[in-house]
Amino acid sequence: MAPRLTIAVDAMGGDQAPGMVIRGLGMAHKRHPEAHFLVYGDERLVTPLLRRRFKKSPDSITLHHTSERVADTDKPSVALRAGRNTSMRLAIDAVADGKASGVVSAGNTGALMVMSKMVLKTLEGIDRPAIASMVPTMRGEGVMLDLGANIQCDANNLVQFALMGDVFARTVLGIEKPSVGILNVGEEDLKGHEILKEAAAMLRDPGLPISFQGFVEGNDIWAGNVDVAVTDGFTGNVALKTAEGVARLYAGMVRLSFRSSLLARLGYLLARPGLAKFRNRVDPRRYNGAMFLGLNGIAIKSHGGTDAFGFANAISVAVDMVAQGFNQRIIDDLKRFSDSLNAPRKAAI
Amino acid sequence: MAPRLTIAVDAMGGDQAPGMVIRGLGMAHKRHPEAHFLVYGDERLVTPLLRRRFKKSPDSITLHHTSERVADTDKPSVALRAGRNTSMRLAIDAVADGKASGVVSAGNTGALMVMSKMVLKTLEGIDRPAIASMVPTMRGEGVMLDLGANIQCDANNLVQFALMGDVFARTVLGIEKPSVGILNVGEEDLKGHEILKEAAAMLRDPGLPISFQGFVEGNDIWAGNVDVAVTDGFTGNVALKTAEGVARLYAGMVRLSFRSSLLARLGYLLARPGLAKFRNRVDPRRYNGAMFLGLNGIAIKSHGGTDAFGFANAISVAVDMVAQGFNQRIIDDLKRFSDSLNAPRKAAI
Numbered sequence: 001m002a003p004r005l006t007i008a009v010d011a012m013g014g015d016q017a018p019g020m021v022i023r024g025l026g027m028a029h030k031r032h033p034e035a036h037f038l039v040y041g042d043e044r045l046v047t048p049l050l051r052r053r054f055k056k057s058p059d060s061i062t063l064h065h066t067s068e069r070v071a072d073t074d075k076p077s078v079a080l081r082a083g084r085n086t087s088m089r090l091a092i093d094a095v096a097d098g099k100a101s102g103v104v105s106a107g108n109t110g111a112l113m114v115m116s117k118m119v120l121k122t123l124e125g126i127d128r129p130a131i132a133s134m135v136p137t138m139r140g141e142g143v144m145l146d147l148g149a150n151i152q153c154d155a156n157n158l159v160q161f162a163l164m165g166d167v168f169a170r171t172v173l174g175i176e177k178p179s180v181g182i183l184n185v186g187e188e189d190l191k192g193h194e195i196l197k198e199a200a201a202m203l204r205d206p207g208l209p210i211s212f213q214g215f216v217e218g219n220d221i222w223a224g225n226v227d228v229a230v231t232d233g234f235t236g237n238v239a240l241k242t243a244e245g246v247a248r249l250y251a252g253m254v255r256l257s258f259r260s261s262l263l264a265r266l267g268y269l270l271a272r273p274g275l276a277k278f279r280n281r282v283d284p285r286r287y288n289g290a291m292f293l294g295l296n297g298i299a300i301k302s303h304g305g306t307d308a309f310g311f312a313n314a315i316s317v318a319v320d321m322v323a324q325g326f327n328q329r330i331i332d333d334l335k336r337f338s339d340s341l342n343a344p345r346k347a348a349i
Numbered sequence: 350m351a352p353r354l355t356i357a358v359d360a361m362g363g364d365q366a367p368g369m370v371i372r373g374l375g376m377a378h379k380r381h382p383e384a385h386f387l388v389y390g391d392e393r394l395v396t397p398l399l400r401r402r403f404k405k406s407p408d409s410i411t412l413h414h415t416s417e418r419v420a421d422t423d424k425p426s427v428a429l430r431a432g433r434n435t436s437m438r439l440a441i442d443a444v445a446d447g448k449a450s451g452v453v454s455a456g457n458t459g460a461l462m463v464m465s466k467m468v469l470k471t472l473e474g475i476d477r478p479a480i481a482s483m484v485p486t487m488r489g490e491g492v493m494l495d496l497g498a499n500i501q502c503d504a505n506n507l508v509q510f511a512l513m514g515d516v517f518a519r520t521v522l523g524i525e526k527p528s529v530g531i532l533n534v535g536e537e538d539l540k541g542h543e544i545l546k547e548a549a550a551m552l553r554d555p556g557l558p559i560s561f562q563g564f565v566e567g568n569d570i571w572a573g574n575v576d577v578a579v580t581d582g583f584t585g586n587v588a589l590k591t592a593e594g595v596a597r598l599y600a601g602m603v604r605l606s607f608r609s610s611l612l613a614r615l616g617y618l619l620a621r622p623g624l625a626k627f628r629n630r631v632d633p634r635r636y637n638g639a640m641f642l643g644l645n646g647i648a649i650k651s652h653g654g655t656d657a658f659g660f661a662n663a664i665s666v667a668v669d670m671v672a673q674g675f676n677q678r679i680i681d682d683l684k685r686f687s688d689s690l691n692a693p694r695k696a697a698i
Contacts, residue, residue, distance in 0.1 A: 138598055148534050151542060185497050185586040193500060193583065218590030222598045231587070234542065237534040238584050239591045241567030246592045249487055249571045250599040253627045260623035267620030274609035274616075278602045 005034060007318050008091035008100035011041025012069035013107020014304050014311070018042070021106065022049040024311025029058065031312065032319045036060045038094050040087040042067050066090055070111045072304065079111035080118060088112060092119045095297035102298030102318040104289075106311060112301050113149060113292060120295040123327060125334035128153075129294035130161045131233065131301075132168060133240060134287045134317075139224030140175075143168050146230075147290065148237040155198035158182060158230055162203055163333050164293040165228035166210040171324035172317060178227035181216030183235060199230075207340020209333055247282060285310035289317040294330070298322055354383060356667050357440035357449035360390025361418035362456020363653050363660070367391070370455065371398040373660025378407065380661065381668045385409045387443050389436040391416050415439055419460045421653065428460035429467060437461060441468045444646035451647030451667040453638075455660060461650050462498060462641060469644040472676060474683035477502075478643035479510045480582065480650075481517060482589060483636045483666075488573030489524075492517050495579075496639065497586040504547035507531060507579055511552055512682050513642040514577035515559040520673035521666060527576035530565030532584060548579075556689020558682055596631065634659035638666045643679070647671055 009025060011018040018041050025037060039046065043065040050063065068086045070079045083089050088107050094100040096119045105112050113131070122129055132145035145161050146153065153161075162180050169178035180203070184196055196215070203212040213226055218239060221229040231239065258268035268275070280286070284303070288310035292299040298321045302314035321327075358374060360367040367390050374386060388395065392414040399412065417435045419428045432438050437456050443449040445468045454461050462480070471478055481494035494510050495502065502510075511529050518527035529552070533545055545564070552561040562575055567588060570578040580588065607617040617624070629635070633652070637659035641648040647670045651663035670676075 136598065138601060151534060183587055185500060185583055186590070218587040218592075219594030219597070222591070222594030234534055235584055235587050238532055238567040238580070238588050241535070242571070242588045242591045243567075243595045245568030245571030246595040247599065248568070249485065250596065250631070252487060253630055254603060254624075257623040257627040258620055260626060264620040264623035267616040267618070267623075269616065271607055271613040271616030271620065274606040274613035275603075277609060278606040281602060282599070 005322055006036040006100040008038045008094040008103040010088045010091045010105035011039050011046050012087040013105040018046050020308050023308030026053040027312035028315035035319050038100050039063045040091045070108045072108050076110035076114035080114050092116055096120055101322040104300045104315050104318050106302035106304050109301055116292055116299040120297045123294050126160050126294035128157050129292050132291045132293050136282050137224040141173050142221045142227045144229045146233040146236050147240050148233045151234040153232040155195050158199035159202045162230045167329045169227045171326050172320045175227050177211050179211050179213045180228040181213040181226040183229055183231035184215035186217050209336055289314035354671055355385040355449040357387045357443040357452040359437045359440045359454035360388050360395050361436040362454040367395050369657050371402055372657030375402040376661035377664035384668050387449050388412045389440045419457045421457050425459035425463035429463050441465055445469055450671040453649045453664050453667050455651035455653050458650055465641055465648040469646045471643050475509050475643035477506050478641050481640045481642050485631050486573040490522050491570045491576045493578045495582040495585050496589050497582045500583040502581040504544050507548035508551045511579045516678045518576045520675050521669045524576050526560050528560050528562045529577040530562040530575040532578055532580035533564035535566050558685055638663035
């Protein structure tokens with residue numbers, strides 16, 4: 001049996017791996033001294049990095065050597081068949097074998113998703129895993145899912161995503177009673193997609209342990225009107241990338257404004273401490289880590305282009321999820337939900 | 350036959366109507382002295398506003414009295430059945446009757462869409478109209494469609510949207526050879542929706558008079574990687590509202606930053622002229638006006654909460670589209686496309 005809090009780390013995934021990964025691991029180790037890390041990668045590259053980062057090799061970090069890795073260009077199906085000795089696969093296997101409770105990788109997204117799904121399998125009661133991400137909102141932080149694991153979903157999938165998003169908001173974001181909404185279009189007469197209506201009807205079940213707000217629109221999560229936004233992976237992927245695109249456009253234009261004159265540059269210097277707070281609030285590294293929810297084990301995909309700080313944040317998400325018993329809570333909620341669906345109903349008065 | 354450039358204006362639609370509409374009309378009149386405007390609304394309210402705005406009543410503005418209007422709360426189906434004498438309907442009728450070439454309203458979106466579609470009917474060769482909007486991009490401006498007219502679309506619909514978006518980018522945005530993409534998700538292995546693949550295959554036809562870029566992601570239009578982003582109305586609606594939500598979040602946080610200290614306030618004063626340029630670039634009033642494309646006549650929905658400047662911009666879009674022969678160009682492009690599809694192909698070498 002694994003010690004309670006062990007995380008497997010793919011040292012070889014990401015644009016700057018393994019250097020970025022080991023630096024991030026160093027930060028995560030300081031934040032979570034109670035955690036144990038199993039590191040998978042090429043010892044010729046990783047050992048010197050670990051030595052440089054840690055004066056004396058800490059007991060809580062164990063390196064497992066492999067010279068193979070999944071390339072960013074590998075097709076997921078190829079990685080699955082031929083990548084049994086890659087650092088990514090071995091890190092996932094560690095979770096499947098009970099040696100670790102979670103895995104973090106900044107490598108090939110498709111490969112990580114396909115291998116995690118095949119190796120870890122879905123949680124009992126969950127038909128399909130979903131990709132979730134934290135997002136900044138006017139009121140703090142929210143969570144959106146699915147962001148691309150399932151381009152088409154049925155009502156049951158969406159209900160399960162809603163439950164998983166709710167548990168994530170409670171455990172990782174610390175929101176006591178998160179409000180949950182299903183993304184839909186605004187016009188009453190156009191409100192469509194029978195599947196969404198079906199899912200909403202199921203989520204309105206009074207026995208369900210979540211605070212369901214009904215349909216919400218694309219702007220509601222950012223406004224903080226809802227804490228959990230549920231959608232299919234196609235819409236969620238487009239929405240998340242739209243948000244990233246708009247954020248970059250705005251950041252770029254604000255930057256240009258400050259360069260537009262000498263006075264503007266001076267103004268920037270004076271306003272910098274205030275602006276730093278804003279930049280910190282929307283720093284993509286703070287929201288680094290796409291969570292694959294619904295698997296037997298925690299699997300976190302760090303952005304491939306992130307730096308050590310971003311990778312440390314992805315590890316922190318994995319640690320939080322494990323420490324909070326994320327998966328057990330989902331299993332409990334699913335059970336309460338199915339009990340409620342099967343319970344005899346009181347007649348309406 | 351109508352004079353070449355006549356626009357019908359619903360004076361009674363919008364939160365601040367008719368005052369806002371008539372002020373906006375005043376601005377539009379100055380911008381487009383060549384245009385004629387047919388104004389539909391309650392003469393007791395509108396006549397004094399026109400008198401205040403125009404020292405002497407210009408020949409190019411004609412008021413048509415009606416005391417009825419579509420309320421924001423009216424269901425589109427009810428407006429269609431019972432709203433034959435509303436200002437919105439009479440303005441649409443003016444286009445159907447050939448008295449005007451376009452209609453602009455800041456009223457009930459659903460009602461305007463349903464009535465325009467029923468009264469104006471779709472252009473020959475267009476199966477379904479689409480809602481389009483201009484958006485700010487890193488390189489200038491782009492256009493996205495459909496934004497909610499059709500929550501489900503087949504491949505033909507998407508191809509027609511692509512052609513209409515291309516013509517819009519050329520005529521209104523002045524982009525010589527706009528690049529056109531279909532919104533899709535990023536992961537190769539997930540690339541789905543057979544309908545999207547079908548539409549892409551059709552748009553790759555070498556006889557097609559557009560520059561098709563294939564699939565693009567949610568961030569690409571904002572980055573200026575593509576000028577026209579084509580999607581179904583469900584995805585487009587969620588994406589547009591996501592963009593609005595993120596833009597508001599960023600604007601709100603930048604504002605807060607500048608209020609965070611005295612120095613930051615001073616910095617804001619110095620940087621203000623530069624920031625004003627940025628604000629101007631992303632001013633939602635600049636992008637006011639959702640275009641209903643694909644009807645026999647130009648129909649523009651102004652945002653209900655806009656001010657006179659925003660409404661004037663919506664009128665300008667209508668004037669541009671009429672002046673540029675928007676609909677005729679679509680008809681011509683559709684014809685070239687169907688000729689190309691029917692033409693015998695040379696064998697590949």
